[in-house]
Amino acid sequence: MRIVIARCTVDYAGRLSAHLPEAKRLLMVKADGSVSIHADDRAYKPLNWMSPPCALKESAGDEDGQTLWTVTNKAGERLVITILEVEHDSSHDLGIDPGLQKDGVEAHLQELLAEQIETLGLGWTLVRREYPTAIGPVDIMARDAAGAHVAVEIKRRGEIDGVEQLTRYLDLLNRDPLLAP
The missing domain is CATH 3.40.1350 (Trna Endonuclease; Chain: A, domain 1)
Known part of the structure; x- marks a missing residue:
């Protein structure tokens, strides 16, 4: 899993269009390929996401220091994350999850x-x-x-x-x- 805390904007184009203005956010890229964008005020729900299977391409942005993440899926939906400043970037191998043990x-x-x-x-x-x-x-x-x-x-x-x-x-x-x- 890759965890990035960055000042960014996010644009989604697909079944509809959506825009997240510039703010500091948590970006998660999971081993299954999914990408999600989180704020600090929404519990566990992402502001936007792309479910697998999808592809993430990183490239240089229009301005110096910007990085673009373009996430696309087979349906042609696109999530474009413009990263303006990175505060934290780390990758972690979480291993195989044993799954949720339910009771009651x-x-x-x-x-x-x-x-x-x-x-x-x-x-x-x-x-x-x-x-x-x-x-x-x-x-x-x-x-x-x-x-x-x-x-x-x-x-x-x-x-x-x-x-x-x-x-x-x-x-x-x-x-x-x-x-x-």
């Missing part, structure tokens, strides 16, 4: 649903629990009676964070031709 209600419900997947619908079959993706494991991957893949995410409470997490999974999974509807 969510883990128990996941186990029960996996054992009795037809509770979710007649003809449903379990593909796998903790289905791995580039942005984290989906609690349950199943197929419905028609053979379509269904991602199931189990949460103790229905809150916006869970909806956003499932949306990120669906965006990623729908780009996979083997899983997309």
Whole structure:
């Protein structure tokens, strides 16, 4: 993982366009290729990001001392980070993550649903629990009676964070031709 603290601007062009004005931010480049831009006031949520698979190209900017990071994905979306001043830049090998160990209600419900997947619908079959993706494991991957893949995410409470997490999974999974509807 590469961690950079820098004064920068960020421009996104893709399904929409977005601009982050000049400010000091945390830039994270993970081993899976994802890039995220964070501020100090938003808990864990990035201001902007590019999910894998994507490519990061570093080049000289228009002015002396500037560096441009251009991040692109297969859909042609672009994230351009103009780095004006670097305060910190370090890389770290975090190794293989053992994964999240769940306990209590969510883990128990996941186990029960996996054992009795037809509770979710007649003809449903379990593909796998903790289905791995580039942005984290989906609690349950199943197929419905028609053979379509269904991602199931189990949460103790229905809150916006869970909806956003499932949306990120669906965006990623729908780009996979083997899983997309």
